[in-house]
Amino acid sequence: MAVKTGYWNIRGYMQPIRLLLAHAGVEYEDKRYNVGPAPDYDRSEWLNDKFNLGLDFPNCPYYIDGDVKISQTFAILKYLGRKHNLAAKTEEEQIRVDLMEAEAIDMRTKWSTLCYNADFENMKPDYIKNAPVKLKEVSTFLGSHPYFAGQNITYIDFVIYELLDQNSQLIPGLLDEFPNLKEFHARIGGLEKVAAYLSSDKCIKYPFNGPMAQWGGK
Incomplete structure (x- = not known):
C-alpha cells in the first residue's frame, strides 16, 4: 500500500x-x-x-x-x-535534537502568532528586531557542526531549514550575519533529492500559510 x-x-x-x-x-x-x-x-x-x-x-x-x-x-x-x-544515534545527539525540537516549537509558535494576527503590521517591527537575537543563540548552538545533532543529519534539520527559509522571506538578508546558518540552509537545500524536490512542480513554493493569515497566505 x-x-x-x-x-x-x-x-x-x-x-x-x-x-x-x-x-x-x-x-x-x-x-x-x-x-x-x-x-x-x-x-x-x-x-x-x-x-x-x-x-x-x-x-x-x-x-x-x-x-x-x-x-x-x-x-x-x-x-x-x-x-x-534520520534519528539521533547517541545520547549526546539526542540531547541536541531534543533541545532544537523545543526551540523549533517556540520559534514556530511565535511565527504563527505573528502571521495570523490581525495586528500583524504593528507586531512586525518587534518580531524583526528580536529575530536576530534568537538566531544568534541558534547559530552559537550549531557552531561548526554541519547539522544540529552534530555530524549526522536528523529530522530536526528539515524543521530548522524550513523555519529559516520562511523567516528569510519575511526578513530579507536575515541570515547574512550568521554565516554558519546560511551555510546550513544551503547545505540542506542542496541535498541531491531535496534540491530536486524544491525545483520540481511537486513542491509548494507559496503560500506558506492559510488564507486567513495576514502574511504568507493566498
Whole structure:
C-alpha cells in the first residue's frame, strides 16, 4: 500500500515532512486540502475525510503507511527519523535534537502568532528586531557542526531549514550575519533529492500559510 500524507494546500507544518520524505526517496501521495475564501474559510474538503482515515487523533498533517497511521507533526517526523536513519544515534545527539525540537516549537509558535494576527503590521517591527537575537543563540548552538545533532543529519534539520527559509522571506538578508546558518540552509537545500524536490512542480513554493493569515497566505 502506498504511503499517503495529508495537509492543507500550503507549506505550513507539513513542509519539513515533505522535505524529509524527498531526502529519503519515498514515493507518496501528498493529499492537499483546500480552504474556501473569506469570510467562511470552508474546510469541508478536510472535514469530509477527517473521521474516515482511522487516525487516533484526526488532524493535519497526517501520515498513513498500511497499518501505521499517525497525526501530529513531530510524531510523524520522529517516526520517519527512526524509519529512515534520520534519528539521533547517541545520547549526546539526542540531547541536541531534543533541545532544537523545543526551540523549533517556540520559534514556530511565535511565527504563527505573528502571521495570523490581525495586528500583524504593528507586531512586525518587534518580531524583526528580536529575530536576530534568537538566531544568534541558534547559530552559537550549531557552531561548526554541519547539522544540529552534530555530524549526522536528523529530522530536526528539515524543521530548522524550513523555519529559516520562511523567516528569510519575511526578513530579507536575515541570515547574512550568521554565516554558519546560511551555510546550513544551503547545505540542506542542496541535498541531491531535496534540491530536486524544491525545483520540481511537486513542491509548494507559496503560500506558506492559510488564507486567513495576514502574511504568507493566498
